[in-house]
Amino acid sequence: xxxxxxxxxxxxxxxxxxxxxxxxxxxxxxxxxxxxxxxxxxxxxxxxxxxxxxxxxxxxxxxxxxxxxxxxxxxxxxxxxxxxxxxxxxxxxxxxxxxxxxxxxxxxxxxxxxxxxxxxxxxxxxxxxxxxxxxxxxxxxxxxxxxxxxxxxxxxxxxxxxxxxxxxxxxxxxxxxxxxxxxxxxxxxxxxxxxxxxxxxxxxxxxxxxxxxxxxxxxxxxxxxxxxxxxxxxxxxxxxxxxxxxxxxxxxxxxxxxxxxxxxxxxxxxxxxxxxxxxxxxxxxxxxxxxxxxxxxxxxxxxxxxxxxxxxxxxxxxxxxxxxxxxxxxxxxxxxxxxxxxxxxxxxxxxxxxxxxxxxxxxxxxxxxxxxxxxxxxxxxxxxxxxxxxxxxxxxxx
Numbered sequence: 314x315x316x317x318x319x320x321x322x323x324x325x326x327x328x329x330x331x332x333x334x335x336x337x338x339x340x341x342x343x344x345x346x347x348x349x350x351x352x353x354x355x356x357x358x359x360x361x362x363x364x365x366x367x368x369x370x371x372x373x374x375x376x377x378x379x380x381x382x383x384x385x386x387x388x389x390x391x392x393x394x395x396x397x398x399x400x401x402x403x404x405x406x407x408x409x410x411x412x413x414x415x416x417x418x419x420x421x422x423x424x425x426x427x428x429x430x431x432x433x434x435x436x437x438x439x440x441x442x443x444x445x446x447x448x449x450x451x452x453x454x455x456x457x458x459x460x461x462x463x464x465x466x467x468x469x470x471x472x473x474x475x476x477x478x479x480x481x482x483x484x485x486x487x488x489x490x491x492x493x494x495x496x497x498x499x500x501x502x503x504x505x506x507x508x509x510x511x512x513x514x515x516x517x518x519x520x521x522x523x524x525x526x527x528x529x530x531x532x533x534x535x536x537x538x539x540x541x542x543x544x545x546x547x548x549x550x551x552x553x554x555x556x557x558x559x560x561x562x563x564x565x566x567x568x569x570x571x572x573x574x575x576x577x578x579x580x581x582x583x584x585x586x587x588x589x590x591x592x593x594x595x596x597x598x599x600x601x602x603x604x605x606x607x608x609x610x611x612x613x614x615x616x617x618x619x620x621x622x623x624x625x626x627x628x629x630x631x632x633x634x635x636x637x638x639x640x641x642x643x644x645x646x647x648x649x650x651x652x653x654x655x656x657x658x659x660x661x662x663x664x665x666x667x668x669x670x671x672x673x674x675x676x677x678x679x680x681x682x683x684x685x686x687x688x689x690x691x692x693x694x695x696x697x698x699x700x701x702x703x704x705x706x707x708x709x710x711x
Contacts, residue, residue: 577688
C-alpha cells in the first residue's frame with residue numbers, strides 16, 4: 314500500500330567498512346540490468362469462481378535457477394508499485410524499489426538466488442508501458458470493450474495463484490524466500506498459508522497478519538474520492554471522449570501519500586506557507602505541505618487507473634479470507650519468519666507486526682522480529698529497509 318516515489322540508491326557499505334576503507338578505494342557496485350517480460354497465463358478461474366480469458370502479468374528475473382529448482386526468491390510488491398523491485402532496465406536507469414537489497418553480493422544475493430518479481434493482476438500502474446497486468450482496464454473478449462467494473466473480484470490469494478503459474482512455468486519447485494513490503498507482505502503471508510510445503514522462509518516487511526475492520530474501513534476512505542468524482546461514472550470512463558476521474562484518483566492517492574509517512578518525513582514543511590502566500594490572512598492561500606501532497610498525488614494519478622485502485626483495495630480487504638482467522642492460516646506454515654514492522658507506521662501500525670510475530674510463536678514457528686526505525690513511517694519498508702541488512706543476511710545464511 315505504499316505510494317511509489319523516486320528513491321535514490323541506498324548505500325550498502327557498513328559503517329565499519331566505511332571507516333576502514335577510504336571512499337575512493339571502494340569500487341561502485343555494478344549495475345544489475347534486468348529485462349521486463351510478459352507471462353501469458355491463459356484462462357484463469359478466480360477463487361470466487363469467475364473466469365478471466367487470459368491472465369497476463371509482467372515479470373523480471375535475476376540470477377540462475379539451480380537444477381533442483383529450489384534456490385528461488387519471490388519479491389512481491391506494494392500497493393502502488395509494479396514488479397520493478399530490483400535492477401535497472403538500461404544502464405543509468407531508475408533502480409528498482411528494493412534495489413538496495415537485491416543484486417550480486419547484496420543481502421538477497423543474485424549470485425546465489427534466482428530472484429523473481431512480477432506485476433500483480435489489477436495493477437494500479439496500467440498506463441506505465443513497462444507494466445503488464447490484466448484488470449478492469451483490459452479488453453473483455455466477450456464484448457470488445459474494457460471490462461471496467463465487470464471484471465471479477467480478485468483476492469490476495471488470486472495474486473498468489475497467478476504467481477504460482479508463473480513460477481511453475483519458470484521451473485521453480487521451492488521458494489527459499491518470499492518477501493515484500495506492505496501489500497507485498499500480505500502476499501508473502503498468503504503464500505506461506507497457501508503453499509506451506511513450497512516456502513522455506515517468509516519476510517513480511519511493514520505488513521500485518523490480520524486485515525481487521527479498522528483496516529478494512531481505511532480502504533473505503535481511500536477509495537471514496539474516486540467514487541465521488543463525476544468522471545468516474547460507476548467505472549465506465551474508458552470510452553473515447555470521456556475524461557478519466559483523475560481528480561478523484563489524485564485525492565485518493567493524496568490520502569495514501571500522507572498516511573504512508575510519519576511526522577519526521579514531512580518536518581521540512583512545518584508551518585511553511587506557499588511562497589508569496591499568507592494563510593493567516595487569506596483563506597485561499599495555503600501551506601507548502603499541501604503543494605507537495607497535491608503534486609505527488611497528481612503525478613501518480615496520471616500513470617494510474619482509478620478502477621484498478623478500487624479493485625486493489627478490495628483485494629487487500631480479502632487478505633486471508635479463505636481461513637477462519639489468522640491463527641488458522643499461519644498454523645499451516647512450515648517456514649521460518651523474519652517480521653519487520655516500522656515503529657512510525659501509520660498504515661499498518663507497529664502493533665500489527667508484533668501481533669503477527671506473537672501468532673507465529675503461538676503456532677510454534679521460528680520467528681525473529683526486527684523493528685525498523687526512522688522518520689519515514691510506512692516508507693521505512695522501502696526507502697530505509699537496508700537498515701536491516703545484517704538481519705536479512707543472517708536470515709538467509711545457508
